[in-house]
Amino acid sequence: MESTLKNMVAVLFGITLVASAGVGVVNMITVEPIAQSKQAATTAALTEVLPPFDETTSEELTIDEMPITVYTATKGGVVAGYAVQSMSKLGFGGAVRMMVGFDPDGRVVNINVLEQTETPGLGTKMCDEGNPLLGSVKGQRLEDKQLVDGKLAVRKDGGDVDALTAATISSRAYVDAVNRAWMAYKSVATGTPATDVASGASQQTNNEPAAQEGGQNE
Template sequence: MKSTLKNMTAVLFGITLVASAGVGAVNMITAEPIALAEQAAKVEALKGVLPAFDATTPETKTIDEMPITVYTATSGDEVVGYAVETMSKLGFGGAINLMVGFTPAGEVINVNVLKQTETPGLGTKMADEGNPLLASIQGQNLAQKQLVDGKLAVRKDGGDVDALTAATISSRAYVDAINRAWMAYKSVATGEAATDVASGATNTAAATSEPAAQEGGQNE
């Protein structure tokens, strides 16, 4: 075949078409297994923060322009708890996602960290069993905590939630996500209007009171 611009363009177009078709085929093959795996992980997360249940009914709220989903768990005709899939964008490494379980009376049953990209050995400890953040709220009604402007806060910000050692930013993000879960839970369980929880004061503190990252590792 004589090498011409037209021929080269046709060859490149053909290669691109074949590559695109291959990518599309791979996506079609993997999409369903990925979706099933994500669904299975969500079911396990729900089981980890709720008592035994027969079914859950999801309802999504928008708080601080973020989708927060409340799963009302039932056994027979009785509501046995609420699980809230919540998030915060204030993490040291980016967004964090949690699943928070509440009893019908508002006590925190458990917290499951779904996703986080915090500093290994520091912020990642939020996912450890019995970590200080979880220990500060598990089994407690958040309305009876030491609140700041009606919200949970770490001790450094005037609240009574114990932060992770050397990971105040991650701890604030965890508490921020819990506050959002609490607002969503109350909205569904009691009909109270869901309100935004973002705090300019806390955001400013998080941005200005922490030391910069140090050479050889992140310092929160």
């Protein structure tokens, strides 16, 4: 019996060792392609939101305890624009991540939504080309907008950003992420410390009725 127990333990140990080695090998094989895929996605997003550029340098910031990356793009040694990988945790379905591009004068070049889990056909329209959210800021200097407490806001909250139809919560998350990108851009472009956005979007919903199926309290 003692011999059999030892054999069983040895076999189990051997299986565990082989399995662990297998996991390690798979990780070694996949880590590089995953990193390359992420880099390719980032490069594609930068291309979509920036004027033509030769190269970029990046700077990591933390705003509202969220990681924000600012890419400074140059062409011929001159700053061509800034792209900010920003996010918001206020989405109807969870986090919304995006890349926001600014020209050297601070005008929004374009916005590329990188990740969202919003309601199909409602909040997901933030990804559509020419959607009202993007149309409200593209080509504009955000400081020239109708701001609320120094920040962008949808019309329902006193600003002049057009929200998606039946998706105000998603729209607020989009604007929240843009505000965070704007704050990060200004910090890197002017050298001023980044300050928290502390969006009031979640507070704006406190007195609204509970979300209905297929809608977002809109």
